[in-house]
Amino acid sequence: xxxxxxxxxxxxxxxxxxxxxxxxxxxxxxxxxxxxxxxxxxxxxxxxxxxxxxxxxxxxxxxxxxxxxxxxxxxxxxxxxxxxxxxxxxxxxxxxxxxxxxxxxxxxxxxxxxxxxxxxxxxxxxxxxxxxxxxxxxxxxxxxxxxxxxxxxxxxxxxxxxxxxxxxxxxxxxxxxxxxxxxxxxxxxxxxxxxxxxxxxxxxxxxxxxxxxxxxxxxxxxxxxxxxxxxxxxxxxxxxxxxxxxxxxxxxxxxxxxxxxxxxxxxxxxxxxxxxxxxxxxxx
Numbered sequence: 333x334x335x336x337x338x339x340x341x342x343x344x345x346x347x348x349x350x351x352x353x354x355x356x357x358x359x360x361x362x363x364x365x366x367x368x369x370x371x372x373x374x375x376x377x378x379x380x381x382x383x384x385x386x387x388x389x390x391x392x393x394x395x396x397x398x399x400x401x402x403x404x405x406x407x408x409x410x411x412x413x414x415x416x417x418x419x420x421x422x423x424x425x426x427x428x429x430x431x432x433x434x435x436x437x438x439x440x441x442x443x444x445x446x447x448x449x450x451x452x453x454x455x456x457x458x459x460x461x462x463x464x465x466x467x468x469x470x471x472x473x474x475x476x477x478x479x480x481x482x483x484x485x486x487x488x489x490x491x492x493x494x495x496x497x498x499x500x501x502x503x504x505x506x507x508x509x510x511x512x513x514x515x516x517x518x519x520x521x522x523x524x525x526x527x528x529x530x531x532x533x534x535x536x537x538x539x540x541x542x543x544x545x546x547x548x549x550x551x552x553x554x555x556x557x558x559x560x561x562x563x564x565x566x567x568x569x570x571x572x573x574x575x576x577x578x579x580x581x582x583x584x585x586x587x588x589x590x591x592x593x594x595x596x597x598x599x600x601x602x603x604x605x606x607x608x609x610x611x612x613x614x615x616x
Contacts, residue, residue, distance in 0.1 A: 333354065333377075334355075334382070335379035335382045336385055337364070337370065337382070337385060337408075338385035339358035340483070341386065341387075341389075342478055343385040343513045343517050344385040345480070345513070347383065347520065349517075361373075364388075364404040364405075365400060365404055367407040367408040370412050371415040372415075374412060375415055378419060379421065381424070381524040382422070382424070383423075384423070385426060385517075386408075387426070388400070388401045389452070391450070391576045392574055393575075394450065394576065395450060401455045405452070405455035405458065406459045406462060407459075409459040409462060410466065412463075413425070413468055416469075417466045417467050421469070422471070422523075422524050423463065423470040424470070424471050424473065424523050424527070425459065425470065425473070426474075426475060427456050427459070427460055427472050427473065427536075428476065429508065429579060430449070430452050431446045431448050432444060432447060432579060433447040433448070433449055433579065434581045435580070436581055439583035442535070442537055442588055449576070449578075449579065450576040452576060464536075470527075471524075471533070471536075472535075472536040473520065473523065473539050474536065475511050475539050476509055476510075476511055476582045477511055477550075478513050479510055479600075479604075479607060480512065480607060481607045481610035481614065482513070486510070487554055487604060487607050487608075490554045490555065491554065491558055491560070494558070494562035495560060495562075498561075498563065499565060500551065500564055501565045501567045501571070502548040502551045502567065503567055503568070503578075504546045504548035504549070504568070506546060506547055506578055506581075507545065507583060509540030509543075509544050509545075509582070510600040511541040511598065512598055514606075515539075515598035519593070519595050522593055523537075523593060533592045533593065537586075537589040537592070538586045539586055539595065540584045541599065541603070542598070542600070544583050545600075548565075548567075557604050557605055
């Protein structure tokens with residue numbers, strides 16, 4: 333049995349469709365601001381593997397509540413990893429491109445020096461370091477720009493705003509790989525299962541959609557696919573200030589995941605089409 337922390341997030345929702353026999357713990361059953369409780373759940377349930385699909389992801393709010401965010405993104409996954417190490421079971425954890433400083437134009441490799449720009453990135457890095465220090469069989473999967481037909485994400489926001497307005501100004505100097513939540517869920521399951529028989533494939537990996545694109549061009553692709561006539565005007569990040577600084581370069585080098593697990597970068601364009609269809613169906 334696979335135990336999943338998270339129930340309502342984008343990846344957790346997709347995992348529920350993939351793993352009907354898994355156990356999912358939402359915030360009411362395992363609040364990540366109580367790390368010891370998360371470890372107790374693992375020790376009590378003794379699952380075959382654990383996937384952590386829960387996190388504090390409100391990037392801007394994190395800037396004013398870093399202590400709480402550090403519990404959820406740092407201490408909780410660390411305690412999960414320790415509990416998994418004690419039982420000798422695989423642990424798969426989802427992390428983020430925000431652990432890097434977003435400089436340059438070269439895709440970041442998993443072993444590139446980390447230098448987070450804000451609280452969210454710092455706390456996710458805290459979790460990564462704690463997981464590695466736990467010494468168990470674990471895989472950290474860094475991803476970026478997650479989207480699906482569930483929850484809040486850029487694709488759904490663009491579909492809503494594009495239908496309401498004639499023109500939108502979108503940041504054009506941040507580049508990254510939009511990643512379908514469904515593909516992340518599939519990757520997590522594949523990794524968890526492989527770690528059981530091939531613990532030597534443990535490590536830190538990158539997984540993002542292809543091709544890399546700016547937020548502005550991503551918006552244009554969404555509108556084109558949805559048949560929305562809203563115009564997109566490119567703006568620099570400086571014209572859209574936010575409490576948390578966003579990385580300019582979110583490109584990720586995903587080759588090591590392909591080598592270890594045979595998992596290539598998913599084409600986000602096909603996933604956008606699927607997402608739009610699912611959103612439309614949910615409104616019917």
